[in-house]
Amino acid sequence: MTLTKDVLIIGGGISGITVAMELAQLGIHSAIVEKETSLGGLSASFCCKASESCNKCFACVVDKRISELSRYPEISVLTQTEVIGVKGEDGRYSVTLKKRKERFDLRASAIVIATGIDPFNASQKVEYGYGRYKNVITAKELDEMLRFKGLLSRPSDGRPPKTIAFFQCVGSRDESIGNLYCSQVCCAYALRLIKTIRHQYPEVEATFLYMDIQPAGTSFQEFLSSCREDKKIHLIRSLPSKVYHSPLSDKLRVRFIDPEKEEVVEASFDLIVLSVGMVLSKGTQSLTETFGLSLTEDGFIAPPSSHKGLFIAGACSGPKDIDRSILHSKSTAFVVHQFLRGRA
């Protein structure tokens, strides 16, 4: 069997969804190909990070958009589907797809790649003990815990932690693992997590270990100063060098340079949260080969020349938060639309 659509969108995350919806509103039919069982991708697992008031994490926007998707008959969604190969070029593409066992072709004039990113695999940073110590988790895992369980607990014993340390730049701005870029979202992301946790669990004490705080959004200044005012949030400019586990107390000891004392200190925490950076998803790497796309020196997809009918949307073109992914996808939709008009 063969489907025909105006546009094929690879990746059903917030970016893919946005592109599809924007095009649908212009009467352009598209198919979203998503390898997972449901849409939403990474951002769909995020929890609301509001404290007394909204902290502009945009997670709610994702949920809204997903629920709105069914509004559009122009959009057909193919979940659990993967791209196997592509034939043709310059606006006449035939893509071979595989849904579970069955293979089929899809014809499209334009292809948008919105496969997003994977969180950096934290176990590569051996010194932080991720994967070895139960209570060292990634920010994503914490996020899902809050969204689905709705409570904060330590993996090891399920008890609520009193002290949490957030490590920034895990897999970002890090020559040792060859990621010479800033993931751009983690600072605000982690600080918002801290804020919402402090709001729901006032007894919890949070320590934020960072290199440089990267701003995000219009009201970041106010947000940051509200974090600074909070006596139970400690912002320390210093990245930890090592994490030890003390089996008796089941606490985690962290070694870092105290910029005040200018000497190596150790502090112990109940829970450690790693703000993992962004890397291009493994799946996408094979895709780029399929479509003959090149990567930037940071390992994200380099924008192809637009006349080909190949387009990139969202974080796979470089780290982006939800907010900017949506904007970027809208702008991509515009280019796609122009491309199709040009051909018609």
Added chain:
Amino acid sequence: MIKAEQKPMDEILRYLNPYNKILLSGCGACVTVCHAGGEKEVELLASGLRMARQKMGKRIEILEATPARQCEPEFAIELSEMIEKVEAVLSIACGVGVQTLVRHFPKTPIFPGVNTTFLGETLTHGVWEERCQACGNCVLEKTGGICPISRCAKQLLNGPCGGSSKGKCEIKKEADCAWQLIYDRLKSLNQLYKMEEFIPAKRWGVESRDSGLRRMIREDLKI
């Protein structure tokens, strides 16, 4: 327009204590505009009163009405059918409205549900300020259009007292000194000379509220 604010509910409850069936009447004019006695407030207050009485174990039945303007006799008279059915009336119109009812329904006790506060202007949604005291002979011409009678705590007519400091009034620190406002305005109009003229003692008598009931007769209209 006329501004008013609702009386404390316990005070109202005290008035109504002896009665078990009343009419709650609002007014569609000024008190509606200042969110004190319109259809909505009638509904709210009625509901609140019923609950309060229910809690006291002394249920009360309340009829609700909101004539377009309670201060016009004809509108007031339209209420007569309802008023015949009740023991008392609670009016959340301004003082005028209350008394219009009083004049037309001699046998029914009529109670006020609001305090009529002042003739004022809306500053923003939910903020009102007094502008006129209906003194009966307007001095605005002399004072650059800003009324010292309603806006100066001492109703001075010949400039600010010694308590005017940094544009504020010493009696109400948050309030502007009326005479500072007058000064600034006349200055911007190049009419400061008006503040050098001596304004003689005001005629509080004849036209004003201090002369007992004020009545206006337009011979040309009333024939």
Added chain:
Amino acid sequence: MKAGSNLEKILEKGWFAVTGELGPPKGNDVSVVKRKAELLKGYVDAVNVTDNQTAIVRMSSIATSSLLLQMGLEPVMQMTTRDRNRIAIQSDIFGATALGIKNILCLTGDHHTFGNQVDAKNVHDLDSIQLIDCVRTMRDQGTLLGGEEKIEGEIRLFIGAAENPFADPFEYRAVRLGKKVAAGVNFIQTQCIYDMNRFKEWMKMVRDRGLHEKCHILAGVTPLKSGGMARYMAKNVSGIIIPEEIIDRVVKAKKPAEEGIKICVEQIQELREIEGVHGVHIMAIEWEQMTSKITEMAGLLPRPKVDQ
């Protein structure tokens, strides 16, 4: 001669006048008046008798003034428009002059909400300037306010008023004084002065308008008892400005009270030098005993006697 009071004569002779202030008792205890009178006698040319100052109920200023007369002091009867409408005012003036009172100070009065009768209904039928106009009419035309009605007998009063150079709008204060002069004021007592520069600025405006020749200006001074008092007045009493350095002097001083007196004396000497200042009005509030010391240190003693 408007009234032939001692104060008037001294000012007319061009001598530097000194007036004091006396707050009547919060009751009818005459001994209080006596005590305070003794403290002032011989050190001042006339004594202001306040009219329920800061709206605190006290013995009426008319009664107190006539007691002072019996004790051989000359009163300056203060009268506010806060508590009297024009009927009461004019009848009180009849009474006061009948009792031999020769000086009157026309005031609007502190707002009643500052006092101990906050729920009172204030009057403010006239304002201070209209009061001046009213008294002048009674004195010079011999008629009641606004009426042709002749007064039986004659009113002889030396009319004074207060002015506050430290209130706003500053540029208007001299103009307002002008209004008072036009209304017929003879002498002015100012609010107590600490900010000398602003006062001098104001006096300049007064002179530019030639007002210092149309009325006598007595500069008001109040000795600071303590740093606390200084701070409080600077912060809470609107219409009073106390420069930081003065507050500092009192606060830092080992004996604040003495420092306060010292400052006051210096101020008097400085004020004497200002063209158009014809005297000082010493308001030693509830501290009357200091009046003697101040006048003495300021070299204002002995007070001249004007022949009858």
Added chain:
Amino acid sequence: MPRIGILIDTLQGSVPASFQEKLSAYVKEFPEVIVCFKEDDLNSSDAISRINRYVESEGFDRVVILGGSPKDYEISFQKLKLSLPLNPYLFSVANIREQALWISSDEEMALERAKIIISKAIHTVNSTKPIPTQSLTLNPEVLILGGGLIGISIALDLAHAGIRVFIIEKEDRLGGKAQKVFKWLEEKIDEVEKNPKITVLTQARLKRVVGHLGRFEATIECPDRKEITLAASAMVVSTGYASYRERKGIYAHKRVVAIEEMEKIMAEASGPSLLKEGKKIEMVTYLLDEVNEDIKIDSISAIRQSLILQDLLGCQVAVLCKDIKVSSNGMERLYRRAREKGVLFFKYDDPPRLSIVDGQIEVDLKDTSPIQKKERWPVSILSDLVVIGESFGPIPEAEELSKVLKIHLGPRGYFMEDNPQLLRVRSNRKGIFIAGACRFPQEASEALIEARAVSQEIITLLSKGTYPYDLAVAEVDPKKCALCYTCPRLCPHSAITIEKYGDRNVYTTPMTNKEMKWGAAKVDPASCYGCGICVAECPAKAITLQHLTSEQIYAQMNLGE
């Protein structure tokens, strides 16, 4: 009596058959229910056509759907996408899955819940009347305020898409701030001026705006105070930001320059070194984050400039900041390069002290970088030139403009508060969009993406040439309106105006049959989102929401009279 058809959505079996049976048994109890049938996937278009057939064959005039969340259905039914046999508002949904089945501990309890929900739904359809839809013609005309980088790129995008564009620029030429930074902007400006679809009004000022989405009428004041009026379907605000730096004390010294000035100095530099008054400049110190900590622009330009200074102009550069902002593509690498080239970076918490030491400026600070060696601080840098960060702010006209356009300002005076629901580029008014630095100062590459997003929004809005909307919005009863101005003040979307002679509120007198016209508030149905804020606040009960009356809300409470 209404004739209701019940439609059970089996939702691919997520509602057990036994439960369905119980429900269909229950609905039969209602006299107005005449038929009850099942569907598997209501969101499919063939399902809709089946419903059409049912409607004809069974002849019912209202439909209640028993199924999942109403949002899903409403989206597909009410958004005027599918041709329906009935007015969309004659459908009502009983959410018996999420709100009954799934949240109940046992089926019996679920049934109880479901029954209540269904009876409510039936009440709703009974009490609703059909709500018509209308549509608005939109001419492809857009007004852009501000002809800077963003204004220009939007204008070009739109013009290429065949839209007529007017650019209102207050200066005497296009380009704005970006002229200094981007050489390529020149050709863009050239392109704009050549493009027949774009009209540029320089030295112009927006004076007045009347009308709403699709019918904006803007009065523009041109030089020589001539006034012209333009009609536009949509407007874009891209007025940029203001950057200034108050120069007091040592900041006024000739050896202290702002980043923007530095841009110029370097552009003029010829040869291998940078000269100031004939003397070679050796030490350049950048002092950032003193004013705006949360704006990336400074960090980025500082790193860019420092590389050139260090590499080509033979200077030693030190960059002092609270945080170095590298959160944009490629910046970390540049930062790294700069460090390799020998640029020194210091972090401070308490602001550095500046002092003049024989003609040069000494900068002292406490370095807070996490390092062990004590002797590294306190740092003291004797510099020939100190480059200070800008202080960014909204343009001075922002407030006036916001009043003219009836759009909000955020707490810091930029356009629009930071509300995620606005998706950054939307303003509180339909048809007015915000782009670029007038919302918040940001670096060009990001702002340009935002600009594209705005172009996309506008194309979407204008492409069809019409804007359909249903009248399920707030409506004012002119006879009850007390003209209190509450609703125009409170409407979050500035969709309400007081119409002195609104055509909505015309009524005829019985005797003369003359048309009387009276003043009253008037809601622009196309611009209204139907949030109901005005309804709730109107003191005269003059405003109603067509599809959600008080009576219906009371019914939903299910508390009886």
Added chain:
Amino acid sequence: MTEFNPKIVAFCCDQSGYPAADMAGALKRKLPKEVEIVRVPCAGRIETIYLIKALERGADGVLIFACYEDNCQFLRGNLRVKGRLSYAHRMMERVGLEKERLEICHLATNQGVRLAEILHQKVEQLKKLGPNPVRQKK
């Protein structure tokens, strides 16, 4: 003597509360028995009188599920209802009803779990407070 299940009227903003309720369902969270969900386009639609009438007509508790500040689809709706709530609270105080019977909770679309929690806590709280004292005997 059957045990007392408090009757709660839950006003749900269509932008946050209602989807959250759906999510609670989707996550199979059990909700208390006697909860009436009233769906409104925006919390700003909720009039003071609805809150008061709900109590008068015998609701033991009234909850408003609104969006977080700065996250209202209609910008100010959640703030407006906050104001009306304070008015209602003043009235309840005079009537002699416990403030706890009427409360506003801020939610986001994706906080189904939180919504369920809040409802359960509310039920416990209301059980302690006992039935609505002004409920009219029918």
